[in-house]
Amino acid sequence: MSQFFHVHPDNPQARLINQAVALIHKGGVIAYPTDSGYALGCHIGDKRALDRICRIRRLDANHNFTLMCRDQSELSLYARVENTAFRLLKNNTPGPYTFIFKGTKEVPRRLLNAKRKTIGIRVPDNTIALALLEALGEPMMSTSLILPGEEQALADPEQIEQLLGKQLDLIIHGGILAEQPTTVVDFTDDDPVLVRVGGGDPTPFE
Numbered sequence: 001m002s003q004f005f006h007v008h009p010d011n012p013q014a015r016l017i018n019q020a021v022a023l024i025h026k027g028g029v030i031a032y033p034t035d036s037g038y039a040l041g042c043h044i045g046d047k048r049a050l051d052r053i054c055r056i057r058r059l060d061a062n063h064n065f066t067l068m069c070r071d072q073s074e075l076s077l078y079a080r081v082e083n084t085a086f087r088l089l090k091n092n093t094p095g096p097y098t099f100i101f102k103g104t105k106e107v108p109r110r111l112l113n114a115k116r117k118t119i120g121i122r123v124p125d126n127t128i129a130l131a132l133l134e135a136l137g138e139p140m141m142s143t144s145l146i147l148p149g150e151e152q153a154l155a156d157p158e159q160i161e162q163l164l165g166k167q168l169d170l171i172i173h174g175g176i177l178a179e180q181p182t183t184v185v186d187f188t189d190d191d192p193v194l195v196r197v198g199g200g201d202p203t204p205f206e
Contacts, residue, residue: 002166002171010127018135027043033174038155041132042140044138068124075121078121079104088204099184153179182198185205
């Protein structure tokens with residue numbers, strides 16, 4: 001059965017954040033709040049934890065995984081960001097966007113899209129998520145908590161506990177959240193391509 005932490009959405013308790021990070025380092029899979037509903041997360045280098053997330057979400061090898069980053073400088077270590085993209089990201093992060101880039105050698109190969117060698121990158125505008133990433137000191141492998149057959153990420157941690165309590169190590173309760181997905185922008189080529197319009201304003205990327 002998973003642990004269940006009530007974390008303050010504006011002033012996350014450092015003790016609980018550190019306990020969550022310790023679980024991640026031990027191979028744990030967590031559900032945590034973002035600016036686009038709840039997400040599943042695990043350590044970037046933990047294959048067994050990633051496999052657990054794939055089973056929960058029934059994901060195949062073509063899924064675009066996402067690295068949650070604490071800031072733009074960390075993002076640049078894992079994605080090949082050109083000058084134009086760098087300026088756009090600087091003006092629009094943190095926020096409800098997912099950016100698709102060619103991955104660098106820092107990204108474990110199993111996280112890259114098998115065909116395109118790309119990775120999704122996010123800097124979330126959520127205090128709890130950013131506190132987790134700051135304490136972790138590196139990106140967290142992440143994917144929206146969208147159950148098979150559904151289109152929106154789960155937004156209520158009590159429901160997450162009912163549905164997935166036996167499959168997770170920790171659920172972080174950061175309130176009931178909006179279910180709007182991120183806006184997805186593909187920077188694989190020189191010019192940004194809008195893949196999906198969601199919570200983030202698409203105007204800067206059109």
